[in-house]
Amino acid sequence: MKILNPAxxxxxxxxxxxxxxxxxxxxxxxxxxxxxxxxxxxRQRLTAIRKFREILADRQPDLAQTLSLEVGKPIRQSRNExxxxxxxxxxxxxxxxxxxxDEKVFADPQGKLEERIGHVPLGVIANIxxxxxPYFVGGNVFVPALAAGxxxxxxxxxxxxxxxxxxxxMLHAAGIPDDVFIAVVGDGKTGGALLRQPVDGVFFTGxxxxxxxxxxxxxxxxxxxxxxxxxxxxxxxxDDVDVPAAAAAVADGAFYNTGxxxxxxxxxxxxxxxxxxxxxxxxxxVKGFKxxxxxxDATYIGAITRKPQLAILQKQVADAKKKGAKLLxxxxxxxxxxxxxxPTVLANVDHSMQLMRDESFGPIIGxxxxxxxxxxxxxxNDTEFGLTAGVYTTSEKRAKRILAQVAAGTVYWNCCxxxxxxxxxxxxxxxxxGLTLSTYGIQTFTRPKAWHLRG
Ligand code: NAD
Numbered sequence: 001m002k003i004l005n006p007a008x009x010x011x012x013x014x015x016x017x018x019x020x021x022x023x024x025x026x027x028x029x030x031x032x033x034x035x036x037x038x039x040x041x042x043r044q045r046l047t048a049i050r051k052f053r054e055i056l057a058d059r060q061p062d063l064a065q066t067l068s069l070e071v072g073k074p075i076r077q078s079r080n081e082x083x084x085x086x087x088x089x090x091x092x093x094x095x096x097x098x099x100x101x102d103e104k105v106f107a108d109p110q111g112k113l114e115e116r117i118g119h120v121p122l123g124v125i126a127n128i129x130x131x132x133x134p135y136f137v138g139g140n141v142f143v144p145a146l147a148a149g150x151x152x153x154x155x156x157x158x159x160x161x162x163x164x165x166x167x168x169x170m171l172h173a174a175g176i177p178d179d180v181f182i183a184v185v186g187d188g189k190t191g192g193a194l195l196r197q198p199v200d201g202v203f204f205t206g207x208x209x210x211x212x213x214x215x216x217x218x219x220x221x222x223x224x225x226x227x228x229x230x231x232x233x234x235x236x237x238x239d240d241v242d243v244p245a246a247a248a249a250v251a252d253g254a255f256y257n258t259g260x261x262x263x264x265x266x267x268x269x270x271x272x273x274x275x276x277x278x279x280x281x282x283x284x285x286v287k288g289f290k291x292x293x294x295x296x297d298a299t300y301i302g303a304i305t306r307k308p309q310l311a312i313l314q315k316q317v318a319d320a321k322k323k324g325a326k327l328l329x330x331x332x333x334x335x336x337x338x339x340x341x342x343p344t345v346l347a348n349v350d351h352s353m354q355l356m357r358d359e360s361f362g363p364i365i366g367x368x369x370x371x372x373x374x375x376x377x378x379x380x381n382d383t384e385f386g387l388t389a390g391v392y393t394t395s396e397k398r399a400k401r402i403l404a405q406v407a408a409g410t411v412y413w414n415c416c417x418x419x420x421x422x423x424x425x426x427x428x429x430x431x432x433x434g435l436t437l438s439t440y441g442i443q444t445f446t447r448p449k450a451w452h453l454r455g
Contacts, residue, residue, distance in 0.1 A: 072303025226434030
């Protein structure tokens with residue numbers, strides 16, 4: 001397995017991927033180790049997680065560098081991701097014990113009958129992860145899953161393998177037994193081999209196309225399957241906003257992480273009364289983003305992690321232009337070594353264009369004028385996806401009225417591209433099924449056990 005730097009094309013490492021045989025052996029080790037881990041007192045399990053957090057902080061400079069080198073993420077954004085994971089771990093450290101405590105839900109007055117809910121770890125789970133935020137999307141799963149007493153077979157994306165191996169080293173150094181957290185290295189074929197093991201749950205983050213295949217393969221096995229998939233997340237900008245401030249915030253939501261976030265802003269609807277002013281302010285904001293070496297602190301837009309994405313972005317631009325969109329900025333790959341795409345803004349787009357229908361996952365955005373709030377709601381819902389959606393307006397009432405009508409797992413008023421450990425992270429429609437984060441995202445790694453106790 002050749003690990004390439006997407007910013008330069010240079011080879012970073014050449015590793016052996018797992019075979020069907022080594023995946024099987026890893027599964028068997030995890031299966032054998034899980035009962036003892038589940039029997040380890042929860043405080044001891046959390047002590048290891050706390051230690052992992054300390055190691056993450058100590059090693060931040062080298063971890064951020066590896067992440068930027070292998071996925072092309074601007075170094076400041078790599079540091080932000082590591083700091084963000086620390087915040088999520090803090091949430092899990094604070095809430096896991098309470099979320100997993102047995103609950104007495106009934107006791108009759110004579111003391112003859114008691115009913116309790118217990119939370120039992122699932123067992124051995126497969127955690128198949130994406131490359132765009134390996135610490136976030138991985139950590140959302142393996143941190144609470146381990147804390148809840150599961151063994152985890154963790155397959156990092158083939159585009160974030162070195163980060164995945166660092167994660168394994170750090171968890172082991174923190175006191176998670178070697179056989180309780182095991183990295184499985186390889187691409188989709190290795191992921192397929194992992195899914196053929198008799199695991200007790202599958203927690204997947206990635207594209208709808210892969211998620212649909214995984215759901216089909218686990219469907220007959222009656223095991224918990226969670227899918228956190230893509231998005232085509234809309235923002236609607238109302239006519240009452242501070243235009244430059246809203247334009248700067250939405251541009252950041254569209255271009256942060258080089259547009260390669262599941263909750264990147266992917267469609268922008270602007271009330272017609274402020275459309276022209278908004279478009280001008282938006283283009284000015286995007287012109288201010290520095291494209292360049294991911295290791296440079298001043299860089300805001302980095303490399304495109306997967307080379308095939310360049311052709312998808314190029315196709316979306318060509319299709320939009322052919323159907324009448326106006327190209328205001330960028331529009332193509334940047335020539336040279338590595339995978340680069342110029343920050344691209346298209347105006348006067350509509351829903352006949354791929355740009356407004358298919359996930360772009362890159363530094364490219366379409367802006368569209370709308371007549372009123374009703375039209376905006378209709379357009380926001382005109383998608384196969386439903387991860388996040390947001391509204392910019394000075395009126396809380398207006399925002400809540402609009403957002404109540406939008407089918408999405410997460411909605412934002414005057415913010416976007418934001419994830420909180422305190423809130424459940426979930427999607428509707430093709431954005432997935434199940435959730436991570438919040439206290440629900442701790443309990444999701446257990447199954448409820450109903451106790452009827454008659455004394
Ligand atoms: P992907 O679907 O290509 O790959 C995801 C993972 O699945 C990788 O580890 C890959 O090796 C593995 N895989 C591929 N084929 C497989 C198979 N047949 N069986 C088992 N495993 C297989 O996605 P990606 O390019 O890594 O990630 C980008 C996508 O992830 C985007 O659509 C993005 O929106 C989505 N995403 C969603 C969230 C969320 O929270 N909803 C977060 C991050 C990314």
